[in-house]
Each structure stands twice: as C-alpha cells, then as structure tokens.
Amino acid sequence: MKKFLIALLFAPIMAFASGSTAHIDKWPGSVKDKPALQNGAKLFVNYCMNCHGASYMRYKNLLDLGLTEQQVKENLMFTSDKIGELMRIAARSDEQKLWFGAAPPDLTIIARARGDAGNAGGGADWLYTYLRSFYRDENRPTGWNNTVFENVGMPHILYGLQGQQVMNHETHKLELAVPGSMPPAEFDKSVSDLVGFMVWMGEPQQEYRRTLGWFVLAFLAVLFVVAYALKKEYWKDIH
Template sequence: MKKFLIALLCAPMLAFASGADIHLDKWRGSVKDQAALQHGAKLFVNYCLNCHGASFMRYKTLMDLGLTEQQVKDNLMFTSDKIGGLMQVAARHDDQKLWFGATPPDLTIVARARGEAGNAGAGADWLYTYLRSFYRDDDRPTGWNNTAFDNVGMPNPLWQLQGQQVLNKDSHKLELAVAGEMSQAEFDKAVSDLVSFMVWMGEPQQEYRRTLGWFVLGFLVLLFAVSYALKKEYWKDIH
C-alpha cells in the first residue's frame, strides 16, 4: 500500500497550465512571514520533492528563512548529503519518464512562470486555487481530477491532509466527502504557506530587491533636490 501511495505522489503533473478561464481564489500569504515560509518548506520537501525537483535552489539557501544549518540538515534534507547540494529529486529523469510517461516539471520558478501573463500575483493565486481543487474522479487513471486543471495527470499529493472532495454535478461545486487530518481552515493555511515558499523560492532575494529599490528611489529624489538647488545657485547671477 505504501509503495502504491508513493507511486501516486510521483505521478507527473504534465504541465502547470489550463486552457479554460477559471476563477482564482486570492492568495493572502506573504513572503515576509518567516514562520509561514518555514512551514511551507517543510510541506514542500515532504509532499512535492518526492517527484518534483527544485534544481535551481540549494539547501543552504533555506538558511535565509531563519533556520540554522543543523535544522536544515535534520529536517529538510532528504535528497542530498551536502548543505550546498541542489534540491533535486532522487529519481532520474529518464526513469521517471519511463515509469509515468512524462518527467514531472521542476518547481523552482513555477510561481513566477504562472504570473508572467500580465499579472504578477496570478501565479500565486493559481497555485493556491489548484492545490485546493482536487476531487475524486473514477474516470481518471489516478482516480483524481482538478477543477483548475481539467484532466490533470497528477493525483492530489495533499489528500491525507485535506480529505477527499467530490464534484457536485448539479452545482458544479466541490464538496468534502471524506474528512482529512486538517480542518478546512487549517488546510487552507497550510496550502497558503506552501505557496508562500514556492513564491519565495522563485526569487529568494525579492524582499531585499524591493527594499533596495526604495532606497535607490529615495537617493534619486535627494539627488534631484540637491542638483536643482545647485542649478538655481549657479544661474541666479546670470539671469
């Protein structure tokens, strides 16, 4: 049974895309919340890193979340024995393609990739909606489908936490049929934390960049004021 569950979790997500327009729930998380980022990192390595790599991210970068090197080694390192190693999936890509028909995509910049279509927050909103929209579907090979990504190739990796949803064909809304380990509010918060980590992972220095940007703008305003004052002083006797 355990091997079967692992195989389901490792089934590929063929692509993070959907052809139809869908309603996206608003992600309310933040990359400034270290506790949320740490929790999201824990969820990521336990539920996503089994199959989806983050091969542009090194484990030592997780220390930027306020964790010590030993905490990272003890709690978050499962695919490398070196703190400087990449967060790569243990299975080889050619084996994954042979087992599942396609190689599961790398998730390092998935939030940024989903947000490039004119809306910077769309990537986080889509991930937040997608991860909460799985439902049981006996017509699918994995037994799962998703309202945000119809006929998705990946089963619900968080089903033990969320429980099992079904789609009401009359109202076209999802209903919880089997309760999970978490309440709805707890699960929504867990998914929000996971999305926070994936948003942060796409650009770990984004908060520093924003802060530096404000300092640069402030410096330019000050430079303009000084330059304008010097210009007035220089030209006052000529006019």
C-alpha cells in the same frame, strides 16, 4: 531557432501551468512571514519532492528563512548529504517520463512561470487555488481531477491532509465527502504556506530588492533637490 529552444526548455513548466476558466482565489500569504515559509519548506520537502525537484535552489539557501544549518540537515535534507548541494530528487527525468508519461516539472520558478503565463490570476493565486481544487474522478487514471487544471495527470498528493472532495454536478461546486486530518481552514493555511515557499524560491531576494528599491528612490529624490538647487545657483546670474 533561439525562440523555439527557449519554448522547448520551458514546455514542461507551461504545461503544468496551463490556463483555465475556473475562478482563481487570491493567495492570502506573504513572503515576509518567515514561520509560514519554514512550514512551507517542510511541506514542500515532505510532499512535493517525491516527484518534483527544485534543482535551481540549494539547501543552504533555506538558512535565509531563519533556520539553522542543523535544523535544515535534520528536518529538510532527505535526498542529499551536503547543505551546499542542489535540491534535486533521485529519480531521473527519463525514468519519470517512462513511469508517468511526462516528467514532472521542476518547481523552483513555477510561481514566476505561472505568473507570466498570461492567464487569469498571478502565479501564487493560481497555485493556491490549484492545490485546493482536486476532486475524486474515477474516469481519470489517478482517480483525481482538478477544476483549475482539467484532466491533470498529477494525483492529489495532499489528500491525506485535505480529505476527498467530490464534484456536485447540480451546483458545479466541490464538496468535502471524506474529511482529512486537517480542518478546511487549517488546510488552506498550510497550502498558503506551501505556495509562499514556492513564491520565495522563484526569487529569494525579492524582499531585499524591494527594500533596496525604496532606498534608491529616496536617494534619487534627495539628489534631485540638491541638483535643482545647484542648478539654480549656477544660473542665477544668467536669469
């Protein structure tokens, strides 16, 4: 029963992260790049938070990206008045289910959830490829499809930046039919920044954890040398 409840809890996230046999590109970003994470936060708030929330993250956590409280309030807070509040959206899940057929999943830990999904590519790689793989498909209710997530219900929210891609049925590759406001290289960089922010949200302290881990290993190495020397000193008369 417990396993069933856990599976039910994460069902919307796992549905968003459903597997595919499509090629998965390597995410080129890094959670160490603070300016990129700041740009990713801006893209997330302006595009993703129309439907998706990040309800396990507080706006005040964005200060860890090098932003000031004033910058967060003026540029990133559109659904809340207090910086200590959670990054929720106004629409309720039952309303979204009625409108879209299924409630869009919360994205706070989507990168980590996709990384644990057991399909090809890590969470960041999958998201980076997915967000760049939408194409026009008039057979779909939204007019969009995706090579990574076939028959996806989500429309292409970034099409104004990327433009409109179409599927070449002879080569089975995507081609840019209508350019967007960004050149392809600039759009890929923006998607990389957006993915980086979602990776960071899944574990904001991951860089600190890794740094602390190296210090712990170094301490244990020194402790081992001291302990071994002490052992030799205690047992020298016995041996």
